[in-house]
Amino acid sequence: xxxxxxxxxxxxxxxxxxxxxxxxxxxxxxxxxxxxxxxxxxxxxxxxxxxxxxxxxxxxxxxxxxxxxxxxxxxxxxxxxxxxxxxxxxxxxxxxxxxxxxxxxxxxxxxxxxxxxxxxxxxxxxxxxxxxxxxxxxxxxxxxxxxxxxxxxxxxxxxxxxxxxxxxxxxxxxxxxxxxxxxxxxxxxxxxxxxxxxxxxxxxxxxxxxxxxxxxxxxxxxxxxxxxxxxxxxxxxxxxxxxxxxxxxxxxxxxxxxxxxxxxxxxxxxxxxxxxxxxxxxxxxxxxxxxxxxxxxxxxxxxxxxxxxxxxxxxxxxxxxxxxxxxxxxxxxxxxxxxxxxxxxxxxxxxxxxxxxxxxxxxxxxxxxxxxxxxxxxxxxxxxxxxxxxxxxx
Numbered sequence: 179x180x181x182x183x184x185x186x187x188x189x190x191x192x193x194x195x196x197x198x199x200x201x202x203x204x205x206x207x208x209x210x211x212x213x214x215x216x217x218x219x220x221x222x223x224x225x226x227x228x229x230x231x232x233x234x235x236x237x238x239x240x241x242x243x244x245x246x247x248x249x250x251x252x253x254x255x256x257x258x259x260x261x262x263x264x265x266x267x268x269x270x271x272x273x274x275x276x277x278x279x280x281x282x283x284x285x286x287x288x289x290x291x292x293x294x295x296x297x298x299x300x301x302x303x304x305x306x307x308x309x310x311x312x313x314x315x316x317x318x319x320x321x322x323x324x325x326x327x328x329x330x331x332x333x334x335x336x337x338x339x340x341x342x343x344x345x346x347x348x349x350x351x352x353x354x355x356x357x358x359x360x361x362x363x364x365x366x367x368x369x370x371x372x373x374x375x376x377x378x379x380x381x382x383x384x385x386x387x388x389x390x391x392x393x394x395x396x397x398x399x400x401x402x403x404x405x406x407x408x409x410x411x412x413x414x415x416x417x418x419x420x421x422x423x424x425x426x427x428x429x430x431x432x433x434x435x436x437x438x439x440x441x442x443x444x445x446x447x448x449x450x451x452x453x454x455x456x457x458x459x460x461x462x463x464x465x466x467x468x469x470x471x472x473x474x475x476x477x478x479x480x481x482x483x484x485x486x487x488x489x490x491x492x493x494x495x496x497x498x499x500x501x502x503x504x505x506x507x508x509x510x511x512x513x514x515x516x517x518x519x520x521x522x523x524x525x526x527x528x529x530x531x532x533x534x535x536x537x538x539x540x541x542x543x544x545x546x547x548x549x550x551x552x553x554x555x556x557x558x559x560x561x562x563x564x565x566x567x568x569x570x571x572x
Contacts, residue, residue: 270318376403503532
């Protein structure tokens with residue numbers, strides 16, 4: 179019992195000492211702020227006080243800290259305005275710190291007292307002041323994007339958007355009055371994509387898509403993020419949405435076709451190819467994609483006819499020749515070697531010029547034209563040509 183009393187007395191003695199130390203440093207910081215010199219020291223005094231968890235609910239400390247950061251911000255801003263040499267990154271860091279301190283102060287300011295009353299001492303003044311500085315969070319994001327510092331670009335964009343949910347800015351109704359929010363979300367999404375962070379890419383995707391001038395790129399970033407996460411269903415959903423909105427864009431169509439072909443969903447791939455051709459019926463990419471799908475569906479005559487159309491449009495494209503030649507060779511596989519000799523020879527003769535031209539246009543693709551020409555020359559009894567291919571393949 180005696181020991182317990184001694185501990186209580188010790189606590190009573192320590193508590194006033196802590197309060198006195200706190201008052202001393204607050205007073206010292208205010209003196210520094212009045213002098214206008216070495217403002218950083220005032221900030222250090224406040225952050226030092228906040229290392230003690232007992233002080234972290236004291237809004238007076240945060241109020242002085244806010245004032246210290248504000249004075250630094252104003253000093254740097256003045257130098258920038260006067261076009262004096264100044265660290266731009268430091269200016270933006272002060273901006274972000276100012277918002278962070280103000281938001282913490284506001285949360286303490288909004289706490290009810292013992293009688294449940296809330297007296298917002300700082301909100302109105304601080305919010306009005308910070309609204310003037312808030313565009314700098316947006317400009318900071320753009321600044322760091324240009325510098326290639328995508329981690330910091332993301333942080334500033336997020337800080338800019340976060341103001342929407344902060345009670346500090348509630349009366350300004352930023353969700354309905356700020357037209358820059360979709361663009362800020364786009365830059366956050368872009369910065370996350372450049373960091374290859376799929377979770378962050380997807381965080382603000384809905385808001386980013388409201389920036390219609392960049393929505394085509396946002397959908398690409400979303401698709402890539404879902405691909406990184408190996409979420410096939412949502413990856414496909416995003417590709418389909420992107421292709422529907424932007425059928426002529428070079429990103430969505432080829433990946434959508436690749437997805438369906440890799441999953442042997444050839445009917446769906448054919449549907450996509452037909453939709454693409456509705457948008458541009460002379461596109462060699464779309465025509466070749468359809469020819470390839472028809473080949474996969476074993477509709478060889480249609481695929482061959484489409485390949486011939488492509489060759490007529492552009493006779494220097496290698497792949498239509500390979501596709502046409504392979505159509506002939508695959509048709510030959512369905513014939514009987516004894517009963518259908520004449521038809522087989524005709525198919526090998528038909529395949530030959532396609533494969534020989536493909537060899538000329540794509541000499542490095544030996545693994546494709548080599549076995550095909552080997553089979554053609556063998557079946558046409560072309561000894562000299564066969565021997566050459568045989569040597570090449572060995």
